[in-house]
Amino acid sequence: MKAVAAHDTLLFNLKTDPGEKENLLAQNPKVAQELITKLKVFQTHLGEVPPGLKTKEPADRSHYDRQEAWLKLEGK
Known part of the structure; x- marks a missing residue:
């Protein structure tokens, strides 16, 4: 896959x-x-867009960590 700037x-x-x-x-x-x-006209009609949701950094991986531990117990 080619990276695009x-x-x-x-x-x-x-x-x-x-x-x-x-x-x-x-x-x-x-x-x-x-x-x-056309995109610029649409953006003008759309008006101000609310900011995106903020996520916690680092992400909470506790749910996945429990699943990974279970898989290790199961030998997978």
Whole structure:
């Protein structure tokens, strides 16, 4: 799997490339720009988005630790 930088703009045809392997941006810059414009309009209509939920760091693994201990007892 190829790593993609967070700032890259990508354009895929999900009907013919569901695995998102071929970036079609270079061949279709106008389509990409139209979609970006539609996204910006949508974001404007959406308004302010509430902040995401904060998670505890480090995550509470106690539930998983108990399961792992059980699996060790079972020999799995």
